[in-house]
Amino acid sequence: TNTPPPPPTPLRTTLRRIRIWTPLVLLLLIVFAIAQMVRPLPAPALKLSAAPTFTFEGGELKMPWPGEGQGAVEVEGVGSMGAYGPQKPAPIASVTKTMTAYVILRDHPLKGKQTGPEIEIDKKAADQGKAEHESTAAVEEGQTYSEKELLQLLMIPSANNVARLLARWDAGSEAAFVEKMNAAADELGMTQSTYTDPSGLLDSTVSTPKDQLKLAKAVMQYDVFREIVNLPEVNIDGIPDTIYNNNNILLKPGVGGIKTGSSTPAGGNLLWSANTVVDGKNRRILGIVMGAKDAKLLNDKLQLSIDYSYELIKRAQKDVTSAAVVRKGQVVGYVDDGLGGKTPVVATKELKAVGWPGLQVKLELADGGKAVPHTGRTGDVVGQVSIGTGAGKVSSPVALQSDLAEPGFDKKLTRVG
Template identity: 30%
Template sequence: MAAEFWSGGLYRSALAATVAVSALAIAPAAHAEKYAAIVVDAATGEVLHARNEDDPRYPASLTKVMTLYLLFEAIDSGEVTLTDRMTVSRAAASQPPSNLRLRAGDRMRVEDAIYALVTKSANDVAVVVAEYLAGSERAFAERMTARARELGLESTTFRNASGLPDAAQVSTARDLAMLADAVMNHFPHYYHYFQNQQFSWGGTTYRNHNELIRTVDGVDGIKTGYTRASGFNLMTSAVRDDRRVIAIMLGGATARSRNTHVTELVETAFLALGQTPGTIDPGNRPVVFAAVRTPSNPNGAAEPMLNGRRLSDILAEQTAKAAAEAGPEFARELPEYMPEYMEGDGTDQAAPTEIAAFGPVDYDVASEFLAAPSDYIAAPVAAQPEAPEPSGFLFDGSAVADYNAAQIARATAGARVADYTRRQTRRR
């Protein structure tokens, strides 16, 4: 079994590789809080490169690979068919982005759910699958953890089916590489779903978040993930000339830097595997990776980005501008803390009407905060009225009090986001 091989051979080769890499003293940033990586030759289990591979990390939406693993098992056992229709519960419909905005009572085919999990990374669909297979998400998470142990994932614990924030839901780069290998070995007839590049639902077409499928030769899967606590994660696999590598990176500061780093890992892996075994000692392969640099600032806060800028910077800039325009009375009304931000899939896209003035964005916010035009997206480009006149009215005729109230509402939008994050963090 693949799991037996990985739990034995991989661990032995990992030890040798880790010792060799440590001897190189590649970079002091290897002990960063979020960053971890591992690159493995899938055919032999040899670890070609590893950094922090056994340190606990938040898997984020890489969790959905295990959700799909159990769904594939259920299909193969005859418990479920691809054409079965699953009913959306209120709990599933309430899941934050990334989601399909399903409504309670909606019905979804199993195969559509697979596409939604792989392509859109939909959290509401993950709960639909969990409830369909186990009755509740909690029971399903227990089943996920038990199956992980059977596969040899000794450092992995699941508390939900989506990967949304939970302090107890952890894994390691090594365990996630083993999970990727298990999916490919046990369900090769379903692996093609991870190659799918787009999915349509409700009149909207979603693109696969894994950009490497389109940009790196040989990459054919499998999953991205993001929460603020985890950073930008990527589980990927590539094959060239019948040699397959599995690469895991956790804790990227941005989606772009993550993709760049994993691309470098994959390319370097194939370079290492191309060395002539008869003349090059495989034990020296880590030397090839010495040129692969740890991402800059791997321990940086992986907070949401909008058009290349941190949302906290945008909000702080907006608040300062509003305070300067409204005067000291407004400043006294501001919250005494900097807001936190929602967590979900970092590559989720906002509605086109919200981002027309900014162009493509790296992060979206929860739909509950977009019921009205988004404060911290629309406000920076909205026309601001002139400073209030002594008479108590602005030049456009609106009362100063109304203007101040509107600005306070904008600035305190972050408080709603902070409350949302705390609620999600407490979920079990």
């Protein structure tokens, strides 16, 4: 006979449900655990734990800014030492020729002892060389000069007729060359500059101190340009007399040239470079003085800009220094495994920053372009800590202070997201 099932009770119903659902729950838990174990691990990342900034001792920097005009000074690769004046577009006179030289060297580079192609003097350049009311070079029609010699005539005696000749040689016409000058300014981020001629004779060619420092950084990368603008004098075959640079501080210690410029609308102007030695290495300082007008004669206005510049150079050379920001063996950060694990990293060498009183610099911790590993041994290099940018950037490798291991079973199992 069939025995009827016992009548249902709450207890029997609960037990039956447990027997049915328990294997399913266990199966789901096993599937979940397996999925957690095989899921890709989060990418480890370097995180900075040291103070993100460092301030140089000595209080606030006090530059001897002129009481007129406008200007700016910066240390290449480090940053701005400050600026003064309205920082608005103004005529720059023959400082314009810096852009002319930049476009020529960018499109017709000279390396080592190269002097470049021979360029013939046309009738227009020869006729303009006889002009009495602008700076020129006494070149004759039919003569030939190398590209380098013409750049010397452009930058040292500031020959307007040579600026226009180079423009025609490069672009076919002065107008086409001016278009290239403005395109170059745009590429360099010189948003407040407008070039209307290759010589700077026109007062419609305007710029600002900060824009000119952007150009200075670019053009000073050319060895031949630095060689030319640092010359206090030069002799060129075909030119009867020695040519003297009217930047009369070029023989002062660590002082380099870029370009003078003067006109009635522009006043006296000097775009300059200088060097100072920090920890045995040359550091380039760039600066400009624009709009020196506190004198009656134009030559005296130019000399004012030179004198103002030299005071700024001397202070910058004196105050630019270095300081140890990170010590060798110092913990600067950690590897974050993304699941709560943190393995400290240390600098493998002392890291010094270049700066001046009151300057605040930023520390950056990065992987150096290589993925941070999931595992590693004590001492393995996993990235770098750095300060500064460009030519002034200094870095130190960072290494694991202890072994780096993958996250354990418990962290893999309990992770979310």
